[in-house]
Amino acid sequence: MSVDKAFFKKRVAKIKFSPVLKTGNEPNSHVIQSEFNAEKRAGVLKRMASDLGFSSCRIAKAGFLEEEAPKLESWLSHSHHGEMAYMENHFDMRLDPRLLVDNCRSVVTLAYSYFPEKKLFSEGEFKVSTYAYGSDYHKVLKKKLKQLLKDFQAATGEVGGRVFVDSAPVLEKAWAARNGTGWLGKHTNIVHPKHGSFFFLCEMLLDVELQADAPMTDHCGTCTRCIDACPTDAIFAPYQLDASRCISYLTIELKSSIPSEFAGKMDDWIFGCDVCQDVCPWNKKFSVVHQEPYFLPHPDLERMSVHDWKELTKDVFDDVFSSSAVKRTGYEGLKRNIRFATDGASSDSTPSSGNPA
Numbered sequence: 478m479s480v481d482k483a484f485f486k487k488r489v490a491k492i493k494f495s496p497v498l499k500t501g502n503e504p505n506s507h508v509i510q511s512e513f514n515a516e517k518r519a520g521v522l523k524r525m526a527s528d529l530g531f532s533s534c535r536i537a538k539a540g541f542l543e544e545e546a547p548k549l550e551s552w553l554s555h556s557h558h559g560e561m562a563y564m565e566n567h568f569d570m571r572l573d574p575r576l577l578v579d580n581c582r583s584v585v586t587l588a589y590s591y592f593p594e595k596k597l598f599s600e601g602e603f604k605v606s607t608y609a610y611g612s613d614y615h616k617v618l619k620k621k622l623k624q625l626l627k628d629f630q631a632a633t634g635e636v637g638g639r640v641f642v643d644s645a646p647v648l649e650k651a652w653a654a655r656n657g658t659g660w661l662g663k664h665t666n667i668v669h670p671k672h673g674s675f676f677f678l679c680e681m682l683l684d685v686e687l688q689a690d691a692p693m694t695d696h697c698g699t700c701t702r703c704i705d706a707c708p709t710d711a712i713f714a715p716y717q718l719d720a721s722r723c724i725s726y727l728t729i730e731l732k733s734s735i736p737s738e739f740a741g742k743m744d745d746w747i748f749g750c751d752v753c754q755d756v757c758p759w760n761k762k763f764s765v766v767h768q769e770p771y772f773l774p775h776p777d778l779e780r781m782s783v784h785d786w787k788e789l790t791k792d793v794f795d796d797v798f799s800s801s802a803v804k805r806t807g808y809e810g811l812k813r814n815i816r817f818a819t820d821g822a823s824s825d826s827t828p829s830s831g832n833p834a
């Protein structure tokens with residue numbers, strides 16, 4: 478199917494296309510030291526990524542995500558993104574990284590585990606998603622990615638490009654599925670047969686050719702555990718998520734009141750939700766515990782009782798979550814979530830820093 482910009486402009490008036498095709502601030506295409514071909518460069522990059530703790534480094538040839546375009550368009554036009562207005566921006570860039578980085582030729586997907594040694598919260602307690610136990614992954618991984626790009630440039634010659642962790646209009650999961658970082662599970666997260674799905678994704682968009690990797694077979698089979706377990710029926714069909722019903726959205730992204738229809742359905746989650754991943758057989762068997770000191774929880778987080786959460790003060794919030802992703806929902810937002818999880822009462826406004834993607 479041929480999909481072009483004009484087609485989408487006509488169909489979805491709300492979607493915002495990028496005003497410019499180039500950002501203008503990336504390095505130009507460069508001459509690469511002649512002893513490196515696409516295969517050798519890929520090998521060098523993968524070894525360096527592994528040394529920095531990434532569990533996977535896979536490559537796809539940059540291009541237009543033709544199959545994903547109508548799916549993204551449909552997702553937006555059904556308002557499955559809820560109030561995440563940033564998902565409407567840069568529709569064309571989101572589908573084609575060559576519009577984001579000059580002369581982009583390769584999309585490198587890296588994965589980094591956040592699976593903890595032990596879960597901090599059990600049934601009957603308020604729960605924070607495992608991805609937010611330690612320091613904000615955006616900062617931790619961005620630093621590693623910059624280092625990786627620097628090392629790669631030093632080893633192979635001048636390479637132009639940019640690095641991203643959830644920080645740009647990039648369909649990270651689509652690229653991860655395309656280059657075999659894993660397959661897109663029915664819960665819509667990327668799953669790997671030897672690592673499960675408790676890992677972050679990040680990218681390097683590079684202006685050099687690297688040998689591309691093949692996609693991976695879908696191993697969901699007849700399983701529907703994630704769909705059956707979702708407390709709010711957010712996974713309305715296999716591989717399709719109505720984000721506006723997802724607890725992760727309701728507790729982190731939603732700025733207004735949590736709709737009353739979700740009262741009694743939050744399953745004690747007050748920041749994010751891990752249910753669909755916790756029940757996945759690939760996680761039960763294969764999740765790999767992370768070795769990242771920055772992802773270790775603040776000692777006070779482990780000790781929080783239901784009473785402590787209900788009495789949470791701004792000072793304690795600032796101390797426990799000073800470097801955490803939980804800051805995204807803010808003190809008032811977290812208090813709203815605690816109140817809603819307690820008695821279904823919600824109040825307005827979750828101050829948010831806004832997602833740059």
Ligand code: B12
Binds near residue numbers: 564718725
């Ligand atoms: C917006 C967003 C959210 C939203 C929406 C989630 C979603 N599934 O899209 C909300 C707030 C709900 C959310 C929640 C979470 N998120 Co989030 N999120 C993002 C973000 C910023 C964009 C995702 C996006 O583009 N969605 C748009 C839709 C269109 O994408 P999609 O669902 O993947 O659509 C595909 C499929 O649904 C399929 N499809 C669509 N229609 C159809 C129809 C048919 C018939 C078929 C077969 C398929 C199909 O094709 C589509 C295109 O590939 C990414 C970072 C990034 N820049 O990519 C992180 C990201 C996806 N999130 C991540 C994480 C960790 C989470 C949570 C686990 C956090 C938590 N514990 O609370 C939950 C998981 C919830 C879930 N079940 O997905 C990770 C996922 C890592 C991984 N292993 O896959 C990412 C990649 C961030 C990162 N850099 O690591 N997130």
Ligand code: SF4
Binds near residue numbers: 664707723724752753
């Ligand atoms: S994160 Fe929770 S609410 Fe969202 S789809 Fe998964 S199980 Fe459902």
Ligand code: SF4
Binds near residue numbers: 703704759
């Ligand atoms: S729980 Fe089952 S259906 Fe859902 S992602 Fe895991 S294997 Fe696939």
